Amino acid sequence: MSIIETDLDTVLDVEQSKVLGALRNNDLENEAIYIFREVAAQFERPVLLFSGGKDSITLVRLAQKAFYPAKIPFPLMHIDTGHNFPETIAFRDKLVQELDLELIVRNVQDSIDQGKVVEESGKYASRNILQTTTLLDAIEEFKFDACIGGARRDEEKARAKERIFSVRDDFGQWDEKNQRPEVFDMLNGQIELGQNVRVFPISNWTELDVWSYIQKEAIEIPSIYFAHKRKIFLRDGFIWSAEDDVVFRAEDEVVEERMVRFRTVGDMSCTAAVLSDADTIEKVVGEIRASKISERGARIDDKRSEAAMEKRKQQGYF
Amino acid sequence: MEVLKIATAGSVDDGKSTLIGRLLYDTKSLTDDKLEAIEKTSKQKGYDYLDFSLVTDGLVAEREQGITIDVAHIYFSTPTKSYIIADTPGHLEYTRNMVTGASTSQAAIILIDARKGVIDQTNRHFFINNLLRIKEVIVAINKMDLVDFSEERYQEIKADFEELMGKRDYQDQKITFIPVSALKGDNVVNPSINMPWYKGQTLLEHFEDLDKEDVYNVGTPRFPVQYVIRPKTEEFHDFRGFAGKVYGGELSVGDEVVVLPSMTRSKIKEIYFYDKKYQTATRRSSVTITLEDEVNVSRGDMLVKVGDLPTIDKQFTATVSWMDSQNLNLGNKYVLQHGVNKVLAKVENIHHKIKPDYSGVDTEVSGLAMNDIAQVTFRLNKPIFYDTFKEHRTNGSFILIDNQTNNTAGVGFIE
Numbered sequence: 001m002s003i004i005e006t007d008l009d010t011v012l013d014v015e016q017s018k019v020l021g022a023l024r025n026n027d028l029e030n031e032a033i034y035i036f037r038e039v040a041a042q043f044e045r046p047v048l049l050f051s052g053g054k055d056s057i058t059l060v061r062l063a064q065k066a067f068y069p070a071k072i073p074f075p076l077m078h079i080d081t082g083h084n085f086p087e088t089i090a091f092r093d094k095l096v097q098e099l100d101l102e103l104i105v106r107n108v109q110d111s112i113d114q115g116k117v118v119e120e121s122g123k124y125a126s127r128n129i130l131q132t133t134t135l136l137d138a139i140e141e142f143k144f145d146a147c148i149g150g151a152r153r154d155e156e157k158a159r160a161k162e163r164i165f166s167v168r169d170d171f172g173q174w175d176e177k178n179q180r181p182e183v184f185d186m187l188n189g190q191i192e193l194g195q196n197v198r199v200f201p202i203s204n205w206t207e208l209d210v211w212s213y214i215q216k217e218a219i220e221i222p223s224i225y226f227a228h229k230r231k232i233f234l235r236d237g238f239i240w241s242a243e244d245d246v247v248f249r250a251e252d253e254v255v256e257e258r259m260v261r262f263r264t265v266g267d268m269s270c271t272a273a274v275l276s277d278a279d280t281i282e283k284v285v286g287e288i289r290a291s292k293i294s295e296r297g298a299r300i301d302d303k304r305s306e307a308a309m310e311k312r313k314q315q316g317y318f
Numbered sequence: 319m320e321v322l323k324i325a326t327a328g329s330v331d332d333g334k335s336t337l338i339g340r341l342l343y344d345t346k347s348l349t350d351d352k353l354e355a356i357e358k359t360s361k362q363k364g365y366d367y368l369d370f371s372l373v374t375d376g377l378v379a380e381r382e383q384g385i386t387i388d389v390a391h392i393y394f395s396t397p398t399k400s401y402i403i404a405d406t407p408g409h410l411e412y413t414r415n416m417v418t419g420a421s422t423s424q425a426a427i428i429l430i431d432a433r434k435g436v437i438d439q440t441n442r443h444f445f446i447n448n449l450l451r452i453k454e455v456i457v458a459i460n461k462m463d464l465v466d467f468s469e470e471r472y473q474e475i476k477a478d479f480e481e482l483m484g485k486r487d488y489q490d491q492k493i494t495f496i497p498v499s500a501l502k503g504d505n506v507v508n509p510s511i512n513m514p515w516y517k518g519q520t521l522l523e524h525f526e527d528l529d530k531e532d533v534y535n536v537g538t539p540r541f542p543v544q545y546v547i548r549p550k551t552e553e554f555h556d557f558r559g560f561a562g563k564v565y566g567g568e569l570s571v572g573d574e575v576v577v578l579p580s581m582t583r584s585k586i587k588e589i590y591f592y593d594k595k596y597q598t599a600t601r602r603s604s605v606t607i608t609l610e611d612e613v614n615v616s617r618g619d620m621l622v623k624v625g626d627l628p629t630i631d632k633q634f635t636a637t638v639s640w641m642d643s644q645n646l647n648l649g650n651k652y653v654l655q656h657g658v659n660k661v662l663a664k665v666e667n668i669h670h671k672i673k674p675d676y677s678g679v680d681t682e683v684s685g686l687a688m689n690d691i692a693q694v695t696f697r698l699n700k701p702i703f704y705d706t707f708k709e710h711r712t713n714g715s716f717i718l719i720d721n722q723t724n725n726t727a728g729v730g731f732i733e
Contacts, residue, residue, distance in 0.1 A: 026603075027321045033604035034563050037544040038658070041617050065592040068606070069557060070549035154393040161388050167724075179388065180726045181414050181641050183421040185563070186655055186717050190724040204321075204402060206393045291349070 028209060029062065032201040034185065035164060036066035039146050039199050040073050042189035046146040046199075047104070049135075050076040052088035053265040054221050055150030055202065058210055060095065061219050062201060063148075074148075075102035079135050081127040082109045083246045083268045091222040106138040123235075123248050126269040136172040139196055146189070148199045154206045164203050170194035211288050215281045227261045227279040238272035263288075322525060323402040325423035325452070327416055327443035332429040333460050337500035338392055338403055339370020341522065344507035347394035367501065389419045398526055413674070413689040414641035416446050417729060421715075425454035425528065427521070432465045432497075436478040441675035444479075448486045449637065449674075449691070449731065451711060454528060455493045458521060463499040467512040472497045485676045488708075496521055537566035537710035539601070540628070541575075541621040542657040547606055559590060559606040560615055562658075565712040569607070570598040574624040577615055578703045583624065584609040618659035620703050628703045628713060635695045635733050637672065637707075638686065642720060642727035645685040646694070652727065653719040656702045657712065667695040686728075694730070707731035 039046050048063065050056045063072045078092060096103040108130050111117045116137070117130045139147065153160045163179050165187045180188055189197055202210065214221060231242040233253045240247045242255045246268045249255075260273035261284070278284045326334055339356075342348045348356075360369040392403040404419035406412070420426060426447045430440055447455050457479055465471045476495050483493060496505055497516050504510035507522045519527065547559035569575075573586045589596045590606040599605045607621065615621075622628065640646050646665060654663035671680040671692045686692050707714030718728040 030563065030602055030604040034544070037561050037604070041545045041658070066561070066604070067547060068590065068592050069551070069554045069559075070547050153391040157390075160390045160392065176388070181418040181729070182726075183418055183717060183729045184712060184715050185422075186657065186715075188655065188717060188719055188724070188726045190653070190719055192724065204391070204393075206395070206400070208395070209400070 028202070028205050029065075029213070031204065032059075032062045033066040035187070035199065035201040036063050036148075038165075038187045038189065039148060039201075040067070042187070043146040043197070045142065045144050046074040046148060047077045047142065047144045048072070048074060048148045049150075050078050050092065050103075051150070051265070052078070052084065052092045052222060053150070054210060054214060054225060055152065057095070057219060057221055058213060059148065059150050059201060060099070060101075061217060064099070072099070072101060075104055077104040077106065077138060077142075077144075077147075079131050079138065080105050080107045080109075081131055081267045081269075082107060083127050085222070085224050085262075085265060085268055087222045087224045088265055091220075095220075104138070104142070106134050106141075108134045110134070111137065123250070125248055126267060128267045128270045131267075132172070139172065144196060145191065146197045146199055148201065150202055151200050152205050152207070152210070153200075153203050162200060162203065164200055165189055166198040166200065167191060168196050168198060172196075174198075208285075208288050211281075211285045215285050222265065224262045224265060226281075226284065227259050227276045229257055230260050230273065231255050231257050232260060232273060239274065240272060241268060244268065320398070321400045321402065322425060322528065323404060323423045324525070325404045325406060325416070325419040325426040325447070327406055327420075327426065327428055327447070329429075329431070329437070329439040332431045333500045334405065334429050336370045337427070337429065337458065337460065337498070337506065338405060339368070340500045340503055340506045341403075342392070342394050343368075343370065344503060345394055345396060345522065389415050396522070396526060401525065413442070413446065413639065413691075416443070417450065417639045417641070420447055420450045420452055421729070423452060425456065425525070426452045427456045427458050430457060430459050430475060430479075432459050432461045432471055432475065435475045436482065438675055440479070441482060441677075444482055444486070445674045445676060448488050448491055449639075451488050451491070451707070453490075453492060455491055456521065456524060457493060457495045459495065459497045460500055462497045462504060462510075462513065463502050467497075467499075467504075467510070469513070469515040472516075482676065494518075494524060496524065536601075537705065537713070538626045538628075539567035539569050539623060540565045540705075540710065540713045541569060541607065542659065542713075543615055543617055543619045543621065544658050545617060546615065557608070558612075558615075559608050560621065561604075561606045562621075563604045564599045564601050566601055566710055568598050568600045569621075569623070571596075575609070575621045576624055576627065577609075577613055578620040578622065578628075578630065579701060580614065580619070582611075582613050584611040584613050586610075586621075620657075620659075622703070628705045628710075630701050630703050632698045632701045633666070633696065634704065635669070635693060636716070636730035637733065638692055638694045638718070638728050638730045640686040640688055640690045640692070640728045642723075642725055643688055644720065644723070644727070645687050646718075646728060647685040651721070653721055654696065654698065654702075654716050655719060656704060656716040659702060661702055662699040663696040663718065664698075665694060666697045669693040669695065693733070696730075704732050706733055 048059060067073060108127050111134045112119055117133045120126060151159055161176060163182050168174060191197060232239050233242050233249055233255050235253060239260060258275060259277055261276040262273050278287045356368055390405045392405060394401050404423055406416045406419035428443045459472055459475050497513055498505040500506060504512055505520045509520055541562050541564055543560045543562050545561040547561050549557050571586050571589055575586060576583055586607055587610045588608045589599045648665055648668055650665045652663050654661050668683045671683050671690055674691050705713040714732045716730045717726050720727045
């Protein structure tokens, strides 16, 4: 069988003896697979933090690729704020069943009921920050030593500084000024008992990389990522869902029905929609390519202050 | 589409952040909300121009002091390439961040302030990029607007830099000079109308033209085993796959290989990438390999082609860049991580400290402090399978881990 030399990044198919298409993500995909294997080899109790969003769904596909034909050798964990889009939860349960994975769910509501955190109130009330306590408790409960997440450096400026293996002390805190240098491919996962490492396999991906990958791999994602009719209201230039009572709405905020989709899927209380007619993955990718607003521009939790994310990260947020 | 990673180095006021901001601005990579934030903050500070440094200086401490203290990663793309910029701080005390940023980059930008010319920091930045064998270095002579876009000044600085180039160890490094004004936008993305005497490419044009095959170093194929995949399912009952990344060259089905350290020989039976089998795995691909024979292979072992053996030894000498606040001293023991393989290492000898500005060596050495670079001999508890860093960037490098703090304390380049 002849081997066609074309690009260094291509792998040749035995059956078809042709170069695999779309090389767009190959370097990034190879890097992510490498990171997943380092996690499985270096840690005793890793867990993949699964939010039901596109980034964590992409992580699951990459983990499948890293360990095929074996199953993904660690469980998924969802920190449920209780304010998730119902579509996301349904999607999560279906995915876990199809891939025969173990799913752990821990609820922010439980942390509230136990008096560990206090629910925010008012116009911008969100359970987003409250997740941190529930997450840290779960890490302690299961003694997880590595938590894999879908954070990307292009999302936000504090995340741009994040390492691939990011050490948290036993209070879950991030010491951003004293991070381990990461040279070449080598990942140092040595930690002390009680510490844990946050692992970010798609650190170097951009939002467009993720969407292109979802398209190329034909990965299924929750329906709310595609344009759909929804009852919404406007506030501060953001579009909020009015279909449930999670988002606080004042009486003078008028509800209307529009075609929208979500570009990022976080807690409902802090995730705004965008007006869109993109009802297929092709159209969504096209829209992202042309977009002039950054992805986290629709996350109200980042607008609290210039350093909102950095502060949350120091406290143990993802 | 290709991904090109570029490390930037410059001193505190060379305008590194402004250059990156300009790259993003002129490639229309800044989104409206980010632009708005920059405009708002620039106005608050009373600047009459856009303060692009806000794009890169992500941490509160950095914004307070107006400096960059950690490697930040910035992403942008053109229709032909995706770019990752590893923005590393340039001051003396942060050499470790420069080494970190440069280790994963294929190209580097060294910034020079046209008013100041080649200074100590420039020597240092060049030294580190050369030590790390970065193939493409762009010397961007910035702030040309402040020297009246003078060709004479540009030539003067170029000549000074060329003097440095004679001293470098890695002579094949390709060096390109570009006169720019990041603040005004000359020769960054768009050609300068103020410097008609410059006939070369703009910074971005140069990057766009870089051939990817050229910017990666080639060596012999090495396959360090990361993880053994044993599904234990009915369908794959006897499956034993060796998961890892191919470095240096390529591996194909049928290749005769040697497993290190056991020296067992076998043949590559299958190469998997996810659920498909391939004839050949090219360098940098993360694949799973099965062998014809039942061979005992575990994490840290290495598959190499018969006749292509690396050096197998318990002792070697390396150039070490020290990154920890606790000194490296004679007799100290560390965990040495070579790729995915870990052994114990003892410091046998510290030969000399290398002054990273080409001013010579320091032979009176008792220990290494943070940011020191030195030639050190190590003795190991078990042999490792290495190439020299010159031959193989991946298989010729290692990190040292402090067993007390678990910190990555240093990085080494095997000689």
